[in-house]
Amino acid sequence: MSKTAKQAIGQKILAAFRAAGATEVAPDILLPAETLLDLYGEDIRARAYVTQDPIRGEVMLRPDFTVPVVQMHMENGAEPARYCYLGEVFRKQDHGDTRPEHPRDNEYLQAGFELFARDADADAQVFALFHDILAPLNLRAAMGDMDLLMDAVRALPLSGARRAALLHHIWRPGRFARLLARFAAAPAPRNFADATAPWTGLRSPAEMQARIDRLEADAAEMPLSPQWVARLERLFAVQAPAPEALRQLRAIATEIPDIAGAVDRLERNLALLSDRGVDVGGIHFDASHGRHTMEYYDGMTFSFSAPDRPDWPPVASGGRYDALAAVLGQAQGRAIPAVGGIIRPGLVLELGGRILGERA
Template identity: 45%
Template structure:
């Protein structure tokens, strides 16, 4: 029905709309009381660079349109990247921002998930990482309490530890980069790690011919044309570059078995945070990997969370927790409604220090944020009155 909205029947008119507006007002007041300046990014953005920042999952779900006489535009799938763009244009650090408004994402055919829903959130730039991580986490938890969900199901992770292990491991750069691209897809990561750890199977005759021609672009072109007309958007130069990369990879030795086992075990860690920290430390030490700075950041964050009243050492930690947005590169978390598998996570967030450089800044910048889905929160909390 036209009056319905995400997770709320009749949420665009009358009492349900008023209740949602009241919840949003309380959440935004909480964020603004924490020193966040409210901003309102545009809904439409150029698709040239930003969609690459979001990664495969969101890129495939973005609503795109063609601007007459211009390039492709897309409706924002979240607020973090548009807010960071505003921040970079202002050139002010440290800074804190809050926001509220709709975002849009395509859903699979037959899905009951909404294509438009509200996000309320905040971003902190340029502040000490452990304290900022803990403050974001605490503010998001308080926002859920405003909606009547005072004991959400929580899971945390730390992509910084995962990246540190890969950076410290004696892995060829191309393979390291490939593994990092799949942090956000644990099954693909595990499959790729298995492939890199095993001897390469004998190539098919066609593949063998391509690999043998890796240093001869003319021969690659001849082999491509022999297969018929080119299909897809890749040109011969891109095909030649890909063949060269495949040939280089085929000459690499398998990863040492003990290193592969340590990496696999590290990405499978699922335990209370203190136990997870100890387990990751033991695995890194056993594999000869120096990840001390990443473990120190992990420990400082637990201390900062404990100082804010959380049982930080008991917080659930799952190394494979990565959310679906590929710009996260450090602490990540999600909070869900207990007993409501029909609802998406009510809130989540994390650290994304590297994204500023990806958007053209001359250096990485400390950045962390978190979002709440007010409509899902209201549905989970029973519509607490204004």
Template identity: 35%
Template sequence: MTTPAAPSATGSAARADALLASFAAAGYAPAHPSILQPAEPFLDLSGEDIRKSLYLTTDASGDELCLRPDLTIPVARDYLASGKAGEPKGFCYLGPVFRYRDGRASEFVQAGVESFGRKDSAAADAEMLALGLEATAAFGLKDVEIRTGDVGLFAALIAALDLAPVWKRRLMKDFNRKISLAQDLQRMTLATSASRTDYHGVLAALAGSDRKAALALVRDLISIAGATNLSGRSNAEIADRFLEQSTMAGGALPKETVMAIERFLAITGEPDDAVAQLRALAADAKLDIATAIDLLEQRIGFMAARGLDVASIRFATAFGRGIDYYTGFEFELHARGNGAEPLVAGGRYDGLLTRLGAEAPIPAVGFSVWIDALAQAGDIA
């Protein structure tokens, strides 16, 4: 058996430069954000697992900095600082990012596109997918698996259900963590008033409060008590467990509500079929999620208008990329039958710029390209 030759570094760089030029020709201005970034936005916005992969340091004043682990947040921060925040602007980029990856290089090259301020969300989403597919084609990859989802649909479902606010927050948090979500759904059917503790009222009060503030309070109480480690768990882990118990203070949910969530999460297949299943679910369960379904249908139409083979796209309501700031359309492009890690991936993040300091919400969508992985997949193909 012949071992595939390693991709040419020179050839890969040339194709990456050509890809960046094609993004620029499509109307996206090249961006060059600083390699050294404030760590806080990544820690707060990218998900709970990001800290273990960051390369961290501090400046002279003690502020925590990191080598940029991706380029979406740095490009967004520069856009907000440009004085053009809120105006429709598009950017492309190509450069190194730094992230600990067990057994793989921690420095690798990433390209991508970010689009800010466009009001035509469905058309912008379809354009990102089309540009992502152009990236795979530029590296000679013809057989691509397209995986898509929409966390906005799940958010619409949760908003439409008769759920306590604590459960709504918990389920949205767990959407990208399938094991936790499955466990929560089971607990929601099993929780009973018999499980109440003497401090049930305290738990219920914490459940309705801001999570970061509640977590700080519990940590302070543990510190005041002088505890440092119980059963091998840190104070932070104990505090998290206590807040998890507070979530259960809301009591059990009707079985039909949990069944509606489970039916929603089981929808998968061609996008048009998914739309039909979603409309049937909404009608059967009397759920007001028509606006979110309409947006999905519009997006499918714009994809078809761009010449994409919609029937070849796999849509799943349970699909999520594990990044907390995504708010809508999400996608990944994979070499078919060759790899769990995406070669191109992205999505919509309409809430991110507000959390980074924008005075008003700014629509945003984009994607990243893993150049080395794409070059290798293209050469093997």
């Protein structure tokens, strides 16, 4: 399908975002790599296109819009605001050395909406906006909440270092599971024998000793009890229509009281969505939903997918990212909660191109 046709759909979505009070912005395509690497770590290199500029240093083709939009907003103040945008993002989608039979687009169009607000109903506002715009496509709505998972990890009876390691890998389910299994097992003995050999390598003796001290302290920790592993696995596995998921989460909160606040917020968000005319019984809640989205989401996450196209990425996705906004605003001493999302006009076009106000 032509770029012109995708752009036309993108402009319709953009008009719907503007009608919701958003100001259109156009972030740069070429972004400083330093900020993105600080936020995501070196993992971002596996998906972004990186190049070198003789003056600006390392730069990346825009892998998403949220970071530059947040930077722009924080530089100009941290007051309530709504923004929308339309443009290309660039990501490496396929791995290996050979071209796959059905390659995914490395350059594709995104239309997005970002809300900076302290309103208690901001999550519901954004979800309902995307729900209404996409209603003619009969997509499958899904929701998660990273706050639930992170609060549960913070509640584990582990050292701060071990909890931090689990939180760092919470978006990488395989690594997280292996780490959890290691923390639940008896520690392997370590023997750091004294040696008279000279120090070599880039690390200093003090850095090496600090590393040895951390490993010895970790080996001395008691293993995580099986009941905590079971509680965590049961929480991460919750999948059900939103009202039923809420009931299951209430039951789990009796065993992990630290998630009660996040469960309360979920209940409030579902009530607010219902007030906005959204059938919450039609929303699929997946406790691990946010683990498969961008790493900066730290609250509600959502997606809208084509039920007949399981091979596709979500047609739309988004969520809350308060911590990202705080990190990018700290240089100016500013912070404001934020939630937003994106729609892929190309996929909307393939599904017929109808959006809000164009029901068949």
